Amino acid sequence: xxxxxxxxxxxxxxxxxxxxxxxxxxxxxxxxxxxxxxxxxxxxxxxxxxxxxxxxxxxxxxxxxxxxxxxxxxxxxxxxxxxxxxxxxxxxxxxxxxxxxxxxxxxxxxxxxxxxxxxxxxxxxxxxxxxxxxxxxxxxxxxxxxxxxxxxxxxxxxxxxxxxxxxxxxxxxxxxxxxxxxxxxxxxxxxxxxxxxxxxxxxxxxxxxxxxxxxxxxxxxxxxxxxxxxxxxxxxxxxxxxxxxxxxxxxxxxxxxxxxxxxxxxxxxxxxxxxxxxxxxxxxxxxxxxxxxxxxxxxxxxxxxxxxxxxxxxxxxxxxxxxxxxxxxxxxxxxxxxxxxxxxxxxxxxxxxxxxxxxxxxxxxxxxxxxxxxxxxxxxxxxxxxxxxxxxxxxxxxxxxxxxxxxxxxxxxxxxxxxxxxxxxxxxxxxxxxxxxxxxxxxxxxxxxxxxxxxxxxxxxxxxxxxxxxxxxxxxxxxxxxxxxxxxxxx
Numbered sequence: 001x002x003x004x005x006x007x008x009x010x011x012x013x014x015x016x017x018x019x020x021x022x023x024x025x026x027x028x029x030x031x032x033x034x035x036x037x038x039x040x041x042x043x044x045x046x047x048x049x050x051x052x053x054x055x056x057x058x059x060x061x062x063x064x065x066x067x068x069x070x071x072x073x074x075x076x077x078x079x080x081x082x083x084x085x086x087x088x089x090x091x092x093x094x095x096x097x098x099x100x101x102x103x104x105x106x107x108x109x110x111x112x113x114x115x116x117x118x119x120x121x122x123x124x125x126x127x128x129x130x131x132x133x134x135x136x137x138x139x140x141x142x143x144x145x146x147x148x149x150x151x152x153x154x155x156x157x158x159x160x161x162x163x164x165x166x167x168x169x170x171x172x173x174x175x176x177x178x179x180x181x182x183x184x185x186x187x188x189x190x191x192x193x194x195x196x197x198x199x200x201x202x203x204x205x206x207x208x209x210x211x212x213x214x215x216x217x218x219x220x221x222x223x224x225x226x227x228x229x230x231x232x233x234x235x236x237x238x239x240x241x242x243x244x245x246x247x248x249x250x251x252x253x254x255x256x257x258x259x260x261x262x263x264x265x266x267x268x269x270x271x272x273x274x275x276x277x278x279x280x281x282x283x284x285x286x287x288x289x290x291x292x293x294x295x296x297x298x299x300x301x302x303x304x305x306x307x308x309x310x311x312x313x314x315x316x317x318x319x320x321x322x323x324x325x326x327x328x329x330x331x332x333x334x335x336x337x338x339x340x341x342x343x344x345x346x347x348x349x350x351x352x353x354x355x356x357x358x359x360x361x362x363x364x365x366x367x368x369x370x371x372x373x374x375x376x377x378x379x380x381x382x383x384x385x386x387x388x389x390x391x392x393x394x395x396x397x398x399x400x401x402x403x404x405x406x407x408x409x410x411x412x413x414x415x416x417x418x419x420x421x422x423x424x425x426x427x428x429x430x431x432x433x434x435x436x437x438x439x440x441x442x443x444x445x446x447x448x449x450x451x452x453x454x455x456x457x458x459x460x461x462x463x464x465x466x467x468x469x470x471x472x473x474x475x476x477x478x479x480x481x482x483x484x485x486x487x488x489x490x491x
Contacts, residue, residue: 308335
């Protein structure tokens with residue numbers, strides 16, 4: 001069957017074992033997106049067809065379980081009040097408020113490849129990054145630099161810069177930026193990253209990189225880079241914002257020191273939802289020390305951190321003794337009690353993820369992203385024969401070096417027109433100025449038919465944008481010609 005046909009896409013959807021998960025998500029309709037109200041604003045107005053939502057890399061769709069679970073949370077709060085913290089309720093999918101963060105550890109650990117005790121669902125990504133650096137960035141007179149990707153997401157850059165300033169260091173001389181070695185490609189090869197590490201290893205205290213680069217969609221070699229940097233005596237942390245829920249991770253087995261992530265992208269927990277962090281178990285011990293304190297009580301030893309009430313042992317948390325006794329594991333790095341509403345949304349999402357595995361999701365991701373790549377290549381061939389090619393794929397072509405996202409670079413001046421046409425056609429994706437669109441066929445809820453729909457609308461969007469650009473160029477030439485003629489007549 002012709003790959004460039006709707007029948008082919010439908011056939012792939014019928015054969016997809018994960019296609020059943022789509023029905024567990026709310027897909028906005030085209031009418032939903034176009035309407036200026038939450039509800040229908042016209043009597044008898046019928047719902048239109050579903051939109052083509054390819055933006056899970058920015059904000060995942062809402063699971064149908066979320067509304068149900070949030071209602072259970074609200075009902076518990078309404079009917080039990082403070083008792084909701086401690087009393088188990090039979091007719092709910094939720095554990096008591098007090099235990100909700102702990103209840104999520106095992107399922108979240110499977111998503112990132114960790115032991116349950118190495119994971120905590122807490123704070124937000126940037127807050128967790130600051131907390132991790134407060135513990136793991138310990139500059140000395142010999143090692144004080146932080147290696148960071150040059151095009152890192154701004155919040156990571158801000159966090160690193162502020163941590164350096166907090167320690168009285170000048171970011172200009174202390175922050176080493178890894179830039180692409182080629183002026184024609186935004187990608188950063190592993191060998192180049194390793195060369196930067198080698199060049200600055202003797203002065204570097206911390207390496208912080210993204211699991212997947214947000215702009216290009218490049219998947220970095222976490223295992224190889226981590227091992228190399230650690231062999232040079234460098235602590236290694238990872239920002240997994242675009243990797244968690246997207247590709248299988250092995251945080252424990254890869255010996256990563258720490259990692260942080262958000263939950264509103266591929267984990268589908270809602271905008272600004274609570275984040276997560278990983279701390280390898282070798283940093284998580286809480287042990288008795290020799291000797292005793294001034295009050296005669298035994299001392300305890302644990303890794304230095306910014307401490308908070310919720311990171312202290314549950315057995316003594318309510319004793320109000322002001323003696324911090326950290327929970328062994330990543331949970332001991334928590335600060336305040338987490339938002340139960342946020343944790344409820346995470347519970348709803350993980351109850352879908354636990355019905356499959358990251359390996360199964362990756363298997364579909366490789367196939368559907370390759371289909372997207374092939375369809376874009378066919379479209380590029382069409383354009384070469386007609387009005388000219390107006391885009392190129394900047395994400396690595398090697399499937400092992402990318403997640404589900406393909407970043408597409410448009411010719412200069414086309415972005416606004418293309419995005420306008422995509423929106424009019426009911427296609428949802430995002431842009432990174434000046435000229436990149438990011439397309440992410442998320443395996444939990446996207447279909448091959450979604451990809452086909454995108455290509456159809458994108459084809460028309462490119463043609464319209466190119467014609468408009470040519471028309472503007474011809475108009476400009478004509479204006480210049482008329483101006484030149486008028487000046488000649490004046491002379």
